Amino acid sequence: MSAIGSGVLAELRASARVLGERLAPSLSEMEEEVAAQAALAGLAEAGLLAWSVPERDGGARTSGLAAEYCLSPDVVSVRALCALRDELAYHSGMLDVMLAMQGLGSFPLALGGNARLRQEVLPEVAAGRAVAAFALTEPGAGSSLSDVSTRAERRGDKWVLNGHKTFISNAPIARFFSVLARTGEPSEEDAGLSMFFVPSDAWGLDVQPFEVLAPHPIGDVLFAECEIPGEFLLGQEGQGLELALGTLARFRTSVAAAANGFARRALDESRAHLRARRQSGKPLARHQALRFDVAEMDVRLRAAQLLVDEAAEQVDTGAEATLAVARAKLFATEAAGWSCDRAVQLHGGLGVKKGTVVERLYRDVRALRIYEGTSEIQKAILARQLLGD
Ligand SMILES: Cc1cc2nc3c(=O)[nH]c(=O)nc-3n(C[C@H](O)[C@H](O)[C@H](O)COP(=O)(O)OP(=O)(O)OC[C@H]3O[C@@H](n4cnc5c(N)ncnc54)[C@H](O)[C@@H]3O)c2cc1C
Numbered sequence: 001m002s003a004i005g006s007g008v009l010a011e012l013r014a015s016a017r018v019l020g021e022r023l024a025p026s027l028s029e030m031e032e033e034v035a036a037q038a039a040l041a042g043l044a045e046a047g048l049l050a051w052s053v054p055e056r057d058g059g060a061r062t063s064g065l066a067a068e069y070c071l072s073p074d075v076v077s078v079r080a081l082c083a084l085r086d087e088l089a090y091h092s093g094m095l096d097v098m099l100a101m102q103g104l105g106s107f108p109l110a111l112g113g114n115a116r117l118r119q120e121v122l123p124e125v126a127a128g129r130a131v132a133a134f135a136l137t138e139p140g141a142g143s144s145l146s147d148v149s150t151r152a153e154r155r156g157d158k159w160v161l162n163g164h165k166t167f168i169s170n171a172p173i174a175r176f177f178s179v180l181a182r183t184g185e186p187s188e189e190d191a192g193l194s195m196f197f198v199p200s201d202a203w204g205l206d207v208q209p210f211e212v213l214a215p216h217p218i219g220d221v222l223f224a225e226c227e228i229p230g231e232f233l234l235g236q237e238g239q240g241l242e243l244a245l246g247t248l249a250r251f252r253t254s255v256a257a258a259a260n261g262f263a264r265r266a267l268d269e270s271r272a273h274l275r276a277r278r279q280s281g282k283p284l285a286r287h288q289a290l291r292f293d294v295a296e297m298d299v300r301l302r303a304a305q306l307l308v309d310e311a312a313e314q315v316d317t318g319a320e321a322t323l324a325v326a327r328a329k330l331f332a333t334e335a336a337g338w339s340c341d342r343a344v345q346l347h348g349g350l351g352v353k354k355g356t357v358v359e360r361l362y363r364d365v366r367a368l369r370i371y372e373g374t375s376e377i378q379k380a381i382l383a384r385q386l387l388g389d
Contacts, residue, residue, distance in 0.1 A: 008064050009083045012051070016084050019046045020091025027094050028215075028360070033173055036131075036217045039098040044128030051080045052103030054110050058123030071316055074110065076103055078250060078312040082257035086308075089261030093214055093364035096258050100251065101170045104372075105132025107247040108178040108195050112235030117197060121176065133174035135165040135198075135221055136244055142167075143377050145180065145241060146191055150223060152181035157230045159196060161204070161223040167371075171219035172209040174200050178247075179223075180240050190238035197232040198223075214363040252372050253311040253325050256332035260304050262365040263336035266343035267297045269357050273347055290346055297339040304332035323385050330378035333368040340365045 023042045027035045043049040053059030055073040062077045071077055081103065089096040106125045109118055124130035141147035150163025161181055168177070177198045184192035198205065204226030209219035235243050271294060274285035284290055311328040314321035340361040344351030351358050369375050 009079060012048070012080055012083045013087045015046050015048060016087035016095075017091070019043070019048065020088055020095060023095065024092035027092055028355075032211075032215045033217055035094050035215060036098055036170075036173055039092070039094045040102075040128040040131065043095065043099055044126075048084055048099060049102055049128050050126045051084060052076060052099055053106060053122050053126040057110055057118045058126050060126075065316075075250065076107070076110075078253050078315045081251070081254040082308055082312045085254045085258040086261040086264070089258040089364070090265045093216070093262075093360070096261065097169065097216055100254060100258070101134070102126075102128075102132050103254075104247060104251050105134040105170065105174070105176075105178055107250060108134070108234050108243045109197060111246055112195060112239065112243050113197060114231060117231065121197070124175075130175040131170050131173050133168050133170040133177045133221075134247070135168045135171075135177045135179045137167045138164055139166050143374060145193070145244060146186065148180055148182055148193055150179065150181045152179075152183050152194060152196060154183075154230070155227075158227050159230060159233060161196070161198065161226040161228070163223050165221040165223075167218060168221050169216060169218050169371075171207045171221050172217045174207075176200055177205075177221060178234065178243075179221075180244050183237055183240075191241040192238065193240035193244075194237050195234040195240040195243040196228060197234055198226065198228055202226050202228055213366055214360075216367070248372055249321070249325065250315060252329050253308060253315055253321075255368055255372050256304065256308045256311070256328040259332040259336035259365065259368050260301060260308060262361050262368075263297065263301045263304065263332075263339040266336070266339045266358065266361050267294065267301060269361075270294055270297065270343045270346045273350075284346070293342045293346060297342060300335035300339060304328070304335045307331050323382065326373075326378040326381040326385075329373060330375050330382070333365075334375055336365050337369055 019042055027039055050060035054075050055062045062071050065071050065077050084099060085096050102125050106122055125132050136145060138148060152159045152161045179196045179198045180193055182192055183194040186192045204224045206222040207219050212218055274290055275283055277284045307328040311321060311324040314324045343358045344362050347358050350356050
C-alpha cells in the first residue's frame with residue numbers, strides 16, 4: 001500500500017477509534033432511534049460521514065487517494081469505507097450501520113440522479129441532516145430481485161408507486177428512499193425495473209417499524225398511490241437493476257470489513273478474558289482447548305482482512321472484482337460469526353449476559369451473513385464465475 005493511501009486510511013481509522021471510544025458506551029444506553037440519530041451526528045461532526053458520499057457530490061476529498069488509486073471523484077472510496085467500518089464495528093454496531101446506510105441509500109442518486117437532485121440531497125447526506133435508505137427487498141422478493149413487484153406507473157409528468165418493501169434499514173428515520181420498482185416486463189434489453197428517489201414525506205408512503213436481533217432502525221415501507229415528480233426517476237427507465245447492483249457492488253466489500261471489526265473485538269475480548277479469569281487454580285488461558293480457539297480466531301481474521309484488502313483494491317481501481325468481493329463477503333462474515341460464537345463460549349455465562357461486549361457482538365454480527373446477498377448467494381456468484389451457468 002502506498003504512503004499516501006496508508007496515511008489517509010490510518011488517519012481515518014484513528015478518527016473512527018476516537019469517536020467509537022467516546023460514543024459507543026452512551027449509544028448502548030439509548031433508545032434505538034435516539035441512538036441512531038446520535039450516531040449520525042457524531043459521525044458527521046467527526047467528518048467521517050462525508051466518506052459515504054462521492055467528492056463530486058459534497059463528500060470527502062478523495063483526491064489524496066485518487067492520485068495513487070485512480071479513484072474517480074464521482075464514486076466513494078471502498079478502502080476508506082472499509083477502514084471506517086472495521087474500526088466503527090469494533091466499537092459499536094450502530095455507528096457502523098449508520099455510516100454504511102448513508103452510503104448505500106444515497107449511492108443510487110450519485111449514480112443516476114440529475115445534477116439538481118444530487119446537489120440538493122447528497123451534501124445533506126454527507127452532513128447527516130438527511131437520512132438515507134435503500135429499498136429493494138419485498139415480502140416476495142429477497143435474494144431474487146427480478147421478483148420485485150412494487151409498481152411505478154407513469155401518469156402525466158408524475159410517477160405513481162404501489163407496493164410493499166420490507167427489511168428496509170433506516171425506514172423509521174429516513175428522509176428519503178432509493179426504491180427499486182417495476183416499470184415494465186423483463187425484456188432482452190433490461191429487467192423492467194427502475195430506481196426512484198422517494199422522499200419519506202411523499203403522500204401515500206407509510207412506514208411500519210419492527211425490531212431485529214440487534215439495535216438497528218428498520219421497517220416495512222408501504223406505497224399506496226404514492227405520487228412523486230417525474231424527475232425523481234434515477235437514471236433511465238429500465239436501468240434500476242443496474243443501479244441497484246452497481247450500488248451493492250461498491251458497498252458489499254465494506255460489509256466484510258465490518259465483520260472483521262466485530263471479529264477483531266471478539267478476539268481481543270477473548271484474549272483478555274482468558275488471561276484474567278481463573279478456574280481450577282489457573283487462568284483459562286492455560287487450557288489448551290481454549291488457546292486453540294483463540295489461535296483459530298486469529299487465523300480466520302487475518303485471512304478475512306487479506307480478502308477484504310484485495311477486494312477493496314480491485315473495486316477502487318476499477319478491476320474486475322466479482323470473485324474477490326464474493327470471497328471477501330462470504331468468508332469474512334462467516335468467520336466473524338464463528339469467532340463471535342466462540343467468544344461467547346469462552347466467556348461462559350458472561351457471554352450471554354445482557355450488556356456484555358461479547359453478547360452485543362453475537363447479536364450485531366448475525367445479520368451480516370444475510371443482508372447485501374446471503375452467504376448462499378455469494379457461493380452462487382462464486383460458482384457461476386468458476387463453472388459458468
Ligand atoms: C438486518 C437487516 C437489514 C436489512 N436491510 C435491508 C435494506 O436496507 N434494504 C433492503 O432492500 N433489504 C434489506 N435487508 C433484506 C436482505 O437484503 C434480505 O433479507 C436478503 O437479501 C435475503 O432475502 P430474504 O430475507 O427474502 O431471504 P430469501 O431470499 O427468502 O432466502 C432464504 C434462504 O434461502 C437461501 N436462498 C435464496 N435463494 C437462493 C438461491 N438462489 N440459491 C441458494 N440459496 C438461496 C438464502 O441464502 C437464505 O438462506 C435487510 C435484512 C436484514 C436482516
